[in-house]
Amino acid sequence: MREKQILDAAVAVFSRHGYHSASMDEISDVAGVSKPMIYSYLGAKEDLFLHCIRREAGRMLQAVQAGIKPDVPPDMQLWHGLRSFYGFVAEYRESWTVLHRQALTVGGPFAGEVDALRSRAIELVSGLVVSAGARKGLAEQAEFSGEGLAAALVGAAESLADWWLDHSDVSDGVLASWLMNLIWLGFNDLVEGEVWRPTEQ
Amino acid sequence: MREKQILDAAVAVFSRHGYHSASMDEISDVAGVSKPMIYSYLGAKEDLFLHCIRREAGRMLQAVQAGIKPDVPPDMQLWHGLRSFYGFVAEYRESWTVLHRQALTVGGPFAGEVDALRSRAIELVSGLVVSAGARKGLAEQAEFSGEGLAAALVGAAESLADWWLDHSDVSDGVLASWLMNLIWLGFNDLVEGEVWRPTEQ
């Protein structure tokens, strides 16, 4: 299909050069169609970029959700989710680049789209965290913001993905395992009432 | 000094509009000098942006390092470092925006600069991590990469900083404390040999 052809090319070019530096000329070259076709199928540059973001965000969300098994304990759900996430990043490097690097910087309608995606992720993680906390009988600790923690966790995962792009010699499972160890254990301690406090000024 | 004047204006404008959408015209307006002056003092747009990144990166690194007290245990060093980091982000929002949001998207010489900064941060954290591990007698665990963990930690800290920009009603100390609890505890477990492993496929 022409649409897929064009979107693939657009994602490739946007991921290489970023939104502004990408030229419709190059996209049409890579896609192997003429510029008017792009405008006819997917609209102006902004629309095209939006379509890219939406498709890639959809793909990623679907990949991650497909990897999560619903009937296992929360830690295993997070574990599977992380593996799927890194699997996706490995397979669709360009998608990830567009979503993570490019879509954030350009203002306008784009920020909203990616924010929505990240919100979905944070929400999802928050859910796991809360359900784990509940299972362990965690009382409400007003001191901590579930959303803040989830944001940090998501950020850690993203950053690790970025780091991975330049150190591709570890498997997705290993990455996920690092995060689980780093964070889940700490979270467990937290749940169990162990708290770190500064010991001196 | 002319240079400071120009760099201040450039950082302000770049942080507002991003690299590409920022116009030399606006920068010269904000700086209160004519465009040829910018070219004469700081070179073309790319150079100017590079100078911005370098200055802000230097400032940030210096702020963080200045906050770290060398003769306290590693956890307290990290704690102070995080507080300084969030202090810097709070005080120099624009610097942070330029470094985190804008510098990532543009390919070419910029990525290198920011990577360098992040590497410094990762290195720094790695040092703490390793020294903490050593103190506790952590054997080399080939399974874990100190650098990878540090990257994740740095990412978590950055993400939390971003999240903070939209939830400014918590103090820098609270943010740092969240991270310490989330990550340091987990790391401690790790150091002490407690490891999370998947319990089922």
Added chain:
Amino acid sequence: MREKQILDAAVAVFSRHGYHSASMDEISDVAGVSKPMIYSYLGAKEDLFLHCIRREAGRMLQAVQAGIKPDVPPDMQLWHGLRSFYGFVAEYRESWTVLHRQALTVGGPFAGEVDALRSRAIELVSGLVVSAGARKGLAEQAEFSGEGLAAALVGAAESLADWWLDHSDVSDGVLASWLMNLIWLGFNDLVEGEVWRPTEQ
């Protein structure tokens, strides 16, 4: 017939948007045929427009001439001609718009076509004028150009038609009667030797 279908659509679209802003796409949509058909039946955009002008000019001329009764005095001939003209304008607004508003602006072959139509009209009026003059025994007055006067008269009629488009609450008969009173009376005076001359510098 295909041709009529296309021409009707073209006249409608040209009259709405003008020559340049009219798009072949819209014409083909309105006509209900595909663009290649237009090119096959009536040629490129310029040709199409020419065909429109010719057809509408022909229609208008025919309508006016059909309204003129040959065996009545010149003033009555003019009167009937004017009524027919305004009748045509009322019934075929779009034709009139294309002929009067759009065809004038575009240089090239179009000007010629419309000039030809106007020349026919001027000629026709000239004939009446001269025949009226002759009947009244008007000596040749080198000072006046029958053609110039006719041009002015035709222009007055056209302008009034235009004015009418925005003040449609008077009948065609009234319009024609205004012109007859304004111009025919003056012309009569002229024919009878009464001449206006400037009374002072």
Added chain:
Amino acid sequence: MREKQILDAAVAVFSRHGYHSASMDEISDVAGVSKPMIYSYLGAKEDLFLHCIRREAGRMLQAVQAGIKPDVPPDMQLWHGLRSFYGFVAEYRESWTVLHRQALTVGGPFAGEVDALRSRAIELVSGLVVSAGARKGLAEQAEFSGEGLAAALVGAAESLADWWLDHSDVSDGVLASWLMNLIWLGFNDLVEGEVWRPTEQ
């Protein structure tokens, strides 16, 4: 001045090719400046055209009004006005072309500008007509619309100007005199109660 330079070029090119076919490239060539200068001094194409219309309309109005002597009888005022008008058309052919031919066809803000100019003309003529009528004690004749008559008169004058462009061998005074004879005499008759009526169906 650059502005005058550019406007002159723009009027020349617009008058040759019309609004749509005129290209900014050609205008900048004719003006002897680069395109960005045009945008900087006079804005986008639409603005540029508006500036042209306004300047030429202003010139024309001023020329005509300058020619009218206020303390002479209405017919002499009209006479002088017409002479000035044709004088202007003779001297500024291109201005006239832009105002009459080009500005009418393009919709949008332009129509308004030219309509305003024409309205001024019609108003002016209406004033003369009414004052002449009053002087002669003309009763209100509901049958005639002063505005309509004025529109017709203005149209006649415009048309004659157009005709003149191709028959430049008569002087402006002669043109004005034709119109005075054609219309003023007829109007006089009207004022004095002589009315033309159709004599048969």
Added chain:
DNA sequence: TATGAATGAGATTTCATTCAT
């Protein structure tokens, strides 16, 4: 030294026009 004035080069976008089916 400092700048107002100027431009080259390139970006997006739109149509009239034509193949291939």
Added chain:
DNA sequence: GATGAATGAAATCTCATTCAT
């Protein structure tokens, strides 16, 4: 014969960059 799909070519507009003063 008829059309959906495709494109070449050109138009408007912007901006980083530099003379001439």
